[in-house]
Amino acid sequence: MRWGEVVRRLLLIPPTLFGVAVIVFVLLRVVPGDPIAMMIPPGASPEDILRLRVFYGLDQPMLQQFVTWLGQALTGDFGRSISVHRSVFALVLARLPATLELALLATLIAIVLGLIIAMIGIHLRGRRAEWVVDGGVGVLLAIPDFLWALILLLLFGVLIPLLPISGRIDPQLDVTFRSNFYLLESLLTGRFDVANALLHHMILPSLALALPFAALVARILKTSLAEAEDQDYAQIARARGFSRPKILLSEVFPNALIPTVALGGVQVTLLLGGTVLVERIFSYEGIGNMAIDAVINRDFPLIQGLVLTFAVLFIALNLVVDLVVTLLDPRLRHG
Amino acid sequence: MVSSVLSRRSVLQLAGAAALPLSSGLLGGGAAQAAAPGTLTIAYNVNLPSFDPTVGASAVNPTIQSIYQAIFDPYIAQAPDLSFKPGLLTKWGWNEDRSRVTLEVRQGATWHDGSPVTPEDVVWSLQRAADHASGNPIQFVWSKVGNYKIDGNTITGDVLAFEPTLFKWMAFLTGYILPKAYYEKVGAEGFEKAPIGSGPYKVDAFERNAFLRLKAHQGYWGPKPAFDTVVFKFVTDPTSRVAEMESGGSDLTFEIPYEEFDRLKAKAGLVGETTPVSDIAMIFITDVDPMLDRNVRLAAHHAIDKKAIVDRLLKGYGVPIATLEAPGYAAFDSSITVAYDPELAKSLLAKSGYSPEKPVAFKIQTTRGFKPKDYEMIQAIVGMWRKVGIEATIEIYEIAQHYELRARHALAPAAFYNWGNAIGDPSTSTGFAMFGPSPHCAWKGKDLVERIGPLWGEKDEAKRIAGWKAVDKYIAEEGEVIPLFQYVQPIIHKKGLKVVAQANGMILPQLVTSA
Numbered sequence: 001m002r003w004g005e006v007v008r009r010l011l012l013i014p015p016t017l018f019g020v021a022v023i024v025f026v027l028l029r030v031v032p033g034d035p036i037a038m039m040i041p042p043g044a045s046p047e048d049i050l051r052l053r054v055f056y057g058l059d060q061p062m063l064q065q066f067v068t069w070l071g072q073a074l075t076g077d078f079g080r081s082i083s084v085h086r087s088v089f090a091l092v093l094a095r096l097p098a099t100l101e102l103a104l105l106a107t108l109i110a111i112v113l114g115l116i117i118a119m120i121g122i123h124l125r126g127r128r129a130e131w132v133v134d135g136g137v138g139v140l141l142a143i144p145d146f147l148w149a150l151i152l153l154l155l156f157g158v159l160i161p162l163l164p165i166s167g168r169i170d171p172q173l174d175v176t177f178r179s180n181f182y183l184l185e186s187l188l189t190g191r192f193d194v195a196n197a198l199l200h201h202m203i204l205p206s207l208a209l210a211l212p213f214a215a216l217v218a219r220i221l222k223t224s225l226a227e228a229e230d231q232d233y234a235q236i237a238r239a240r241g242f243s244r245p246k247i248l249l250s251e252v253f254p255n256a257l258i259p260t261v262a263l264g265g266v267q268v269t270l271l272l273g274g275t276v277l278v279e280r281i282f283s284y285e286g287i288g289n290m291a292i293d294a295v296i297n298r299d300f301p302l303i304q305g306l307v308l309t310f311a312v313l314f315i316a317l318n319l320v321v322d323l324v325v326t327l328l329d330p331r332l333r334h335g
Numbered sequence: 336m337v338s339s340v341l342s343r344r345s346v347l348q349l350a351g352a353a354a355l356p357l358s359s360g361l362l363g364g365g366a367a368q369a370a371a372p373g374t375l376t377i378a379y380n381v382n383l384p385s386f387d388p389t390v391g392a393s394a395v396n397p398t399i400q401s402i403y404q405a406i407f408d409p410y411i412a413q414a415p416d417l418s419f420k421p422g423l424l425t426k427w428g429w430n431e432d433r434s435r436v437t438l439e440v441r442q443g444a445t446w447h448d449g450s451p452v453t454p455e456d457v458v459w460s461l462q463r464a465a466d467h468a469s470g471n472p473i474q475f476v477w478s479k480v481g482n483y484k485i486d487g488n489t490i491t492g493d494v495l496a497f498e499p500t501l502f503k504w505m506a507f508l509t510g511y512i513l514p515k516a517y518y519e520k521v522g523a524e525g526f527e528k529a530p531i532g533s534g535p536y537k538v539d540a541f542e543r544n545a546f547l548r549l550k551a552h553q554g555y556w557g558p559k560p561a562f563d564t565v566v567f568k569f570v571t572d573p574t575s576r577v578a579e580m581e582s583g584g585s586d587l588t589f590e591i592p593y594e595e596f597d598r599l600k601a602k603a604g605l606v607g608e609t610t611p612v613s614d615i616a617m618i619f620i621t622d623v624d625p626m627l628d629r630n631v632r633l634a635a636h637h638a639i640d641k642k643a644i645v646d647r648l649l650k651g652y653g654v655p656i657a658t659l660e661a662p663g664y665a666a667f668d669s670s671i672t673v674a675y676d677p678e679l680a681k682s683l684l685a686k687s688g689y690s691p692e693k694p695v696a697f698k699i700q701t702t703r704g705f706k707p708k709d710y711e712m713i714q715a716i717v718g719m720w721r722k723v724g725i726e727a728t729i730e731i732y733e734i735a736q737h738y739e740l741r742a743r744h745a746l747a748p749a750a751f752y753n754w755g756n757a758i759g760d761p762s763t764s765t766g767f768a769m770f771g772p773s774p775h776c777a778w779k780g781k782d783l784v785e786r787i788g789p790l791w792g793e794k795d796e797a798k799r800i801a802g803w804k805a806v807d808k809y810i811a812e813e814g815e816v817i818p819l820f821q822y823v824q825p826i827i828h829k830k831g832l833k834v835v836a837q838a839n840g841m842i843l844p845q846l847v848t849s850a
Contacts (some may be wrong), residue, residue: 033735037742039392039472040774047609048475049774055470083384083392084543086527095543145757153578166575171546171566172374285545292571293382293544297392298735312530 006323013315021073025066033081034058038094045318056082058300069304070174078308079301083293088305092287097180098168099275099286104208105183107268113210114217114264121222122229122248133273139221140215142167149208152280156204164201165332166283177263205282209274213267220263224256231255233321258329267319269314340849351417354400355408355668375832375844378585381546386530387523389463389509390470390573397755401841402567405549406429408512408530416848417613417663417759419502423452423533423556424511426810427505433497433794434738436480438490442468446514447537453488458483459515460493470603473509490531495556497792499799503758535845537559544569549844561848580605580827586625586830589842593707598827605827610836611654612824613757615661616706618716618817619741619750619768619777625695626748629684631725632814635671635749638680639716644822648708648715652823658807659754659764661821663838666761666803671811680723693724699749700740703731706753712819713751742774752778753822757839761803762791769810 021153036052038260053059057068071077078088121133143151157165164170171181175194178184183202186194228234231254276288281288285304294302343373363784379402384393388403412422426439432499444452449694463469464477476644501638504510512533518526536549551560563647568585570576574611577595579585579603591599601609618635623801625631647655661666681690689695699717703710708732730747732740756764768789771779786806793799810816815835835846 013783032739033733034739034742036391037738037774038735039395040738040742044472044475044774045772051467051474052470052536055468067393080385082707085387085391085523091543153575157578157584158581161584164580165582165584166568167545168542169545171376171540171542171548171568174540182436235375259700274517281572281575283545283575289544296735297384319367321405332615 002026005123006319009319009322016315017308017311021070021308022066023199024304024307025069026062026199028298029062029065030129033298035300036299069301075243078305080297081294081302083297083299084302088301092305092309093167093291093300094180095182095285095287095290097280098182099272099288101181101183101210102202102206102275102284102286103268105199105271106206106213109206109210109273110213110217110267111264113214114221117214117218118221119220119227122225123240125226128155135223137218140211141219142211145209145271145274146281147213148207148211149278149281152204152208163204168198168201168285170197170201201282201284206279207280208281211270212263215263216267221260222255224259226253228252228255252259253327258325259323262325265317265324268321269317270308272313272317303313338779342793347678352538363733367379368706374566375564375587375847376566376585376586377842377844378568378576378579379772380573380576380588380590381409381571382569383541383547383567385467386527386541387513387536389460389513391472392433394507394509395472397508397840399756400757400839401843402509402547404534404657404841405536405844406530406538406564408452408534409507409510409511410438410512411502413506413837413839414760415835417757417838422506423457424505427502428790429494434711436492436494436501437490440488440490441556442488444533445552445557446517446533446554447531447556448514450514451514454485454488454534455543456515458485458513460512463513464509464583468733471509473504476504477509489758497794499791499796500758500760500762500794503763507758521809532806536565543832546807557845562844565844575577580791586832587826587842587847589826589833590828591825593825594650596652596827597650599827600610604830606830606832608826608828608834608836609652609823610826610838611821612839613654613661613663613759614755614822615659615764615767616709616712616751616753616819616822617659618819619746620814620816621744621746621748621777622780622815623748623749625697628687628695629813630687631689631695632769634683634689634723634724635679635720636814636817637676638719638725639817640675640719640821644712644715649725649823650710652825653820654823655820656818657811659759659768659816659818660803660807661756664756664759664763664764666800668804668807671804671808673811673814674730677719677723679740684724690723691722691724694721694724696726696728697749698730698738698747699727699751700730700732701751702734702737705734706822729820741777744777746777746781749817751758755840757841759838761800765803765810766790769806780815782813783810783815 036049036058040049072079076089081088081091084091092335117133117137121130124130154166156163177185183198185194186198234247234252239252273288276291279286279288280292287309291306294306381398383392383399383402388394388407393439408423410422411418411427413421414420417618423441423444424438425441428437431578440454440457446452461477464471465474468472476498478490479496481495482624483622484491506592515529515532535552537552537557545570549565551563570579573591576588577591580588580599596607599605620626620632641655645651647657651755657671657673699713701709713729717729720727737752753769754764766787767773768774769778769783770776771784786809790802824840826834826836831850833848833850837843
């Protein structure tokens with residue numbers, strides 16, 4: 001991807017986000033489920049209902065509501081949550097770091113685990129044991145993240161209760177943070193006991209997210225390694241007397257990495273989507289968990305803010321992945 | 336084929352090195368968090384969206400009230416059996432002609448910051464609740480009294496429109512006293528960040544969607560809470576709540592599937608308790624074809640074997656009912672019955688020309704998974720109906736859709752719902768569910784508008800309750816709604832705890848003690 005392409009992609013971000021905003025805004029108001037209908041108490045008269053509608057700005061025509069919302073959004077004001085009574089922007093900013101830390105840890109686990117499985121798989125290439133690795137990868141891939149979440153919950157929360165199964169941090173822990181990046185902050189400030197407590201809570205949800213991703217990384221990397229290993233340059237290197245580990249690590253691995261990063265990058269966006277259910281199951285306080293509550297409560301402003309946040313994350317991730325692939329692949333770098 | 340020369344040792348070393356950061360310090364740190372002494376941990380079934388108990392959707396969500404009542408004091412307290420008792424108000428009442436209310440404020444109560452609770456706080460809370468601009472969803476009740484005057488600890492107010500249930504509302508939704516001076520000082524945003532109340536527990540730490548940690552309020556006017564610390568863990572998934580109890584991560588939970596309840600209560604170290612709560616399952620009948628035919632409505636009711644549904648689908652955890660008043664409600668009348676009688680149902684349908692061979696057809700809407708076995712229950716009912724000559728098709732919808740359709744009077748001829756009534760008054764069950772002008776009513780018929788209308792302003796309490804009983808009898812005879820059963824709440828807690836179950840379904844930490 002050349003710099004011109006990067007600029008083009010950056011210029012496409014505003015119209016993409018605008019399109020997402022329009023779709024979400026219209027869909028929320030067309031699909032049955034009215035936030036006011038959910039909060040009207042017994043005995044409320046039509047006037048009482050209208051007053052609530054006016055109070056939350058839902059009495060205006062849809063177009064006018066959108067224009068008002070868009071005007072405010074352009075100044076960084078994404079409205080006020082109907083259910084939480086706080087600024088949507090502040091709410092999302094407060095919870096986004098929890099999801100980012102979880103997704104980052106899950107990605108790290110997936111990459112490490114995927115690498116190990118791929119290496120074991122390529123090591124066993126051509127042997128019967130390779131089937132076991134391939135079968136294991138198939139199982140990891142076939143089970144979705146939310147099901148892994150339930151399996152891990154049962155396994156490590158109930159049968160062998162090694163790890164906490166809910167929340168982001170132990171409620172008994174009296175600790176304050178300056179930022180919402182709890183893990184990062186505790187690591188940077190040397191509070192390793194706090195970091196340890198946080199990791200205890202993150203390991204099960206991040207594993208649930210990581211396992212299918214790890215399987216994908218393993219499958220793509222192993223296939224790419226096998227293909228690259230069969231290439232002439234690898235065979236020539238072998239003929240010149242280089243050891244297989246050396247050829248794999250220095251010659252084959254860099255080439256096999258390109259398709260893995262490209263496809264793995266797409267998987268990171270899916271992993272972010274997976275946080276919605278996994279955070280719910282582990283009562284983890286990220287934006288995924290918040291999104292479910294927002295939908296249940298038909299909290300229009302909060303849903304709009306969360307969908308836009310996910311959209312920004314997806315776009316940014318895709319851009320970063322494309323840039324990384326470009327850096328790794330000289331053919332793309334030099335056009 | 337390339338032969339493998341990558342040594343087993345190098346692979347193992349690579350794997351070990353990669354796995355080290357995952358394992359070291361993570362699993363070595365011990366087991367799932369165990370409860371600290373003096374701490375009560377409750378795996379709670381909903382998140383806490385907002386701390387202000389008087390504004391927005393959470394203010395009218397009955398499930399959240401347990402948390403609010405731990406932090407804030409209602410004007411009037413409620414006993415476990417739904418009866419009312421002194422709270423921050425020690426006395427309350429109408430004058431002879433119901434034109435004025437008198438409230439007496441408790442002396443010696445303090446806010447969590449140590450300042451005293453004053454009659455000014457009470458009046459400010461009532462006036463704020465009555466103000467349209469505050470966004471209080473029950474504003475229509477609070478606005479019926481005004482012109483408050485304070486004399487010492489006594490408050491008087493003029494009745495602007497008579498509301499017989501005013502004092503009952505003072506024990507429930509949005510009926511909380513907030514600190515005037517503190518709220519005006521910090522504002523709405525500041526209050527959300529650092530709320531204070533006068534309840535038995537004060538807010539110590541809050542992680543949205545994760546947990547709320549409370550500490551005992553040392554200056555509380557009532558009995559000293561048994562636990563120094565209470566943690567509400569927001570565990571919204573029922574499977575996760577069950578796991579919380581099994582892993583020992585929580586001391587108490589509720590609202591779990593009945594099968595899991597039976598399994599958990601059989602385990603050593605856990606105790607299971609059930610109590611009927613003020614929440615009922617019902618089928619709304621909308622006054623559209625074919626429900627305009629009385630025979631069809633009554634046949635639909637007589638064809639349902641409620642006891643079989645409770646026994647087989649809810650494992651016996653439910654109390655069949657014939658009216659919208661459950662046992663314990665002020666207007667409950669055990670003499671009103673609607674028998675399970677499929678033969679009667681068949682003969683009623685035959686009068687209108689229907690039979691199993693030529694069934695009457697309509698749609699029934701239901702949620703799936705919103706309440707225990709809701710969809711399965713409707714499937715069973717549809718099966719019972721089919722046997723007598725009713726062919727119903729099931730439509731599944733979300734609860735949010737139900738609210739919207741009901742407010743637009745656009746529900747299907749039959750629609751499953753659950754109706755809570757924490758104050759146990761007939762106006763908040765039969766009244767709002769069956770009175771045509773109410774946005775929650777599906778049966779808009781004039782017959783009920785004429786019967787219910789005069790009861791709203793009835794000042795004689797005995798006459799009022801008798802009036803509601805008569806309405807309930809009429810509704811049962813006309814088949815204008817199908818009450819199914821009263822829900823039973825399953826509570827699981829660790830041995831060594833004593834939990835006082837509330838008939839309104841609340842789990843109040845201040846009522847949990849060591850056994």
